[in-house]
Structure formats: C-alpha cells, structure tokens
Amino acid sequence: MNRIVIVTGMAGAGRTTALKVLEDLGFEAVDNLPINLLRKLVQALDPLETDVAIGIDPRSRTFDVDALMPRLERLRGSGVAEVRLLFLDCDDEVLRRRYSETRRRHPLAFDRSLEDGIAHERQIMAPLRGLADHIVDTTALTAADLKRVITGLFDPAEGQRLAIHVMSFSFRNGLPREADLVFDVRFLRNPHYDDVLRPMTGLDRPVQDYVANDLDFSSFMERLVNLLLPLLPRYRAEGKSYLTIAIGCTGGKHRSVFVTEALSAQLRDAGWAVGTHHRDIPRTVAPVAVTGSTP
Template sequence: MNGTSPLGPDGRLPVVVVTGMSGSGLSTAMKCLEDLGYEAVDNLRLSLLQPLVSQTHDRPLVIGIDSRTRDFDTQDLLAQIAILRERADLHVRLLFLDAHADAIQRRYTETRRPHPLAADRPVLDGVAVERVLMQPLRDAADEVLDTTHFSVHDARRHLAGLFHLNGGPGLKIFVTSFSFRHGVPREADLVFDVRFLDNPHWDKNLRPLSGLDQPVADYITRDPDYAEFFGNLTRLLEPLLPRYVREGKHYLTIAIGCTGGRHRSVFITHGLANWLKERGYKVGEAHRDLDRKEQAATVPEDRAATGTNPRESA
C-alpha cells in the first residue's frame, strides 16, 4: 500500500470502475491504479460485480469492465454502479477512457490485434460501432480521460492526480505548452492563449531555438505586453489555487498555447512552472508539441509584401 490508507479522504473505501473505448489504454490504466495501491480486477463479468465489491472491505478496488466482457451491457452496468453508490461505506467513481479514432486505429495496427467489435471489417468500423455502444457510459462518467496524445508516463501522472489514495500529496499542478494548430489538450482545466505576444518565429536566427533558450526568452520579455500579462496571470492564479485545495481538488492542469507550440507557449509555461514551485506547489512541466515536426509552409522572405501579421501567423 506504499504507506497510504485504504480509505479515501472522506473515510469511504474507494472503488473505481474503468471502462471506455478499446485501444484507449484500459490495460495501462488498470496497471497504473494497481501501482497506486488499488486491488485490480480486469474484464470482470457484470454478474460478479456486486459479489466482488461485497467481499472487499480493506483495500481500494479498481474494476475493468468494457465491451470485451462476455455479458457486457451498458444499461446494466450503469444500474449496478447506481446500486453501489447507495452504500454509505463506498466512494464509487466511473472512469471512461477515450481516444480519437485515428489514434485507436494506429494502436491496433502497431500491435496487429483485431478490434473486438470489428470482426473481419476495418478497425474504424469497429470503433464507430463501439462509440455508439459506449456513449451512455461516457455521458455518465465522473472522469473522462482522452489518451490520444498520452504516453504511459502521461497516463500515470493524470491517474495519480485523479485517484491518489489518502496519505498522498495535496494539489498537484501540471503545466504544459501546446500548439493550437494541433488542438487544445482535452485534459486542461485552465487554458491561456499567448499568441498575442511578439513571435520569435519571424527571426530566422531564433526560429530553430525554443522558449527554453535564453535568446528566445530575451526576445519575448522585450515585448511591451509581456510583463503586464505575466503579472496578471499570476495574480489570477494566486487566490484560485488555495481555493482548489480547500475544495478537495488534487490535480490541476494548466495549458499555455501559441500557434506552433515552440517559442512563446514554451517560455511562458516554463516561467509559470518556476513561479508555482517558488510558492511551494508540486509542479510538473511538459511541452507537448515542442518536438513535433513543423507542418507549416516556408515563411516568405518579405512578410511586408504578403501582408502577414507576425503575431497571428506561425
């Protein structure tokens, strides 16, 4: 149990039911929660759910039930979860794992395994059928985790924040940069757009560098709007974070975005992470799109001739 209490913060025994789209990382989630101290039971038949929970009194439980289960039925699962939630000694939560169809297809292609609902048809056909089947569970879930861009480390970090056991750390803050070109991180609680700042991309000497390099940092801090923006950002967050703690929130994701996810968002993310650490918070920092290959077209030599606004492009 790694020194943690079997009971949750409210004194009830935690029970997590994990379900979701095939190929979205269900097995990985089960292993991560098991590492946190949960007893893991995967691919459980629905008829055994109530007996299993009734026999569990001294250890948090994570149960994997999805479309692979022989007697799987969406409405039956929802009804059984509702029955469990009537017990005063249990804290029951439903976790739904999801991912984009193309990511699921890629994962099945890489592992060369058949999709459980595709039979002899293409993987995407199975994904479409399963999404309709699983939608009621997604709608009813306490937590929905989109794993499209997740590594195993990302999954472990998010699950630890959402489902840590009593005796674990308080509020964990994860700050990530991202490119709007590739979409806003779905797990983000707070999103800030820094595309209004002067863009180092337009300086060909700075373009190969990132927001972690000093020349880029110097360039951005010279922007007349930078100091006021960063000050306002920290003044906004400073009173919010203690309130999140008082409300029992254990995990907060802050996402900072610019167009390419390489310069401005990276610099602001790094600065904000350091600011949070200085105030005693446990902080994780990542840069989702920093190493992504640039998809944009080559920048024209003469921006003035093209009418391009350097703050809005690239």
C-alpha cells in the first residue's frame, strides 16, 4: 500500500527541509499542491509505485483549512493508501527571527505586520494541527536534527529500531519542547563557581573531572542508566522510533553537558544508536579537550 505524507504547518517551520528529507527516503515530493488536485493525485497513484509526500501551506492560492480537513478524513477512510499528516510547528519569536534574517515576506502578512501574520496563520492552522499524526516542533532543531526526526518517523529501516537523542540544556532558557524525558542535574556541584573552570564547558577534561568527583555523581549515573536500559526496549516495542532525553542544569554549559556525554557513551556501549546535542553551549566556546568516555 502506498504511503502518503501530508506535510504542513507554520510557514518558516521547515516544511521544505522536511520534504527534501522525505525525498531522500524515496518519496515523490510535491510541494504547494492545490487542494482540489489532492484527490486526482491519489487516484493516479499506482499501488505498487513509490510513496508520496505532499507539501500544503497557506502560500497555495487554493489553501482552505475548512476544505482540506474533510478531504483528509475521506482520504484516510478510503483505504487506498496509508495517510499520515505531519505538522511542523515553531515558536513565534523564532519564526519572526527567521523571516527577519531572510527578509522574506510572510505569506499572510500582506497588509499587516509580521507578528500579526504569524498570529493569523496560527489561528487558521489550529484545526489542522489537531488532526496531525505527528507534530514536530523545530524551534531548537538544526536541519540535521530535523532530518534525524523525519527519518525516525518515516524510514522503515529506522522504524525497526529506536534512535536515541541525548541533549543538554539550560533551565534558564526553558525546557526543550522535543524532550520525551527530562532529568535535572543541578544537584551536582557547579563548576561555574570556580574561576578557572567557568570559561570551560562539560566537553573539557578539567570540568569533567570536577563533576565526576562529586560524591553523588557515580551513584546517580548508575541509577540513571539502570532506569533507562529496561525502558528502551519497551519504547521500541510500542512502535516509538526515536526518543529524546534532555539533561538540564542552570547554565547548560558544564554539568548537563558532561552528563549528556557520559550517558550517551554508556547507552552506546549497551548497543543503542545515540546522537548528542548541546543546545545552550555558546557557539563561540571551543572545548579544550573532548572525551566520549565515561568516568
């Protein structure tokens, strides 16, 4: 049976990138398809041919949420294809910054401000968001992160395993929206208060040694790994293709970074596919020494 993925969401949230990833996965990608051609496209599909990814957003002149929703429901109930709706979302402030940086005009900001255009779009897209099979928030995702998520959702080979993503973050900058599990490591002693360690990060050996020498670090890591390892096969058995584990501390620079690296290494040693990301390390900071080993 064909797979049809409808890719929609907030303008500027990464729809084009998602379509390119799906195309790399073997989907035929069609962007800005007029809604009234959706049925004709489906009827033209050969059941033995490739899957199709269809991009639909407010830039299409025939875009109408009220007209699209019943068409999607009929398509899902027709049995001619497996239909999944992917909705890409993003924080308003990040959307504003993306449009300002690229100097592009928001598709719904004809005679109104950019802020009003985004707010209007969010209002009209809300019902479609409620129908989505998958909602991906791209606020803190890089293009590589989005590719990882899309691949986990729609690559049959990836679907047979669980891809794990461990990330560090700063509580000061808010919880990561994409996180499935969140752990707080602010109880560990803080290298920030050491004048020598403060400019470094959890990727630097002196910081790693400082945190690892906390009397509670080893027992915490042992319990954390022992908690996660029995859960991961259960997540996979339930059909989950990717899991994001977020490790947070105050500044997202020292403790959470080291714990993220240590946890990732132990999960890899246990045979799991693990990627890492440090959300809040300043881009200007370069590590003095990098280690992927556990203490």
